Amino acid sequence: MRFDPTPEQLAAIARLSLARVTELSAAASRSADPGESLTADEQLAFDASRSAVEAFPGVAWSPLAD
Numbered sequence: 001m002r003f004d005p006t007p008e009q010l011a012a013i014a015r016l017s018l019a020r021v022t023e024l025s026a027a028a029s030r031s032a033d034p035g036e037s038l039t040a041d042e043q044l045a046f047d048a049s050r051s052a053v054e055a056f057p058g059v060a061w062s063p064l065a066d
Contacts, residue, residue, distance in 0.1 A: 005048045006048075009047060010048075011044075012041040012048075013048060021045055024038075024042060028050045028053050029049070034046050039056075049066065
């Protein structure tokens with residue numbers, strides 16, 4: 001399976017703080033539901049994280065990794 005974040009998802013990740021992106025990535029690794037109300041940017045970042053988790057199960061993923 002291939003992981004290709006959309007330009008909108010990448011832009012949303014860029015607008016959020018590192019700490020918030022890390023929280024969203026961790027939540028995406030645990031569940032398909034973030035368990036809270038998200039802003040539009042947060043939802044895009046969460047969706048990108050979920051896509052990565054689904055594409056690479058069992059692999060820790062950070063949207064900020066090289």
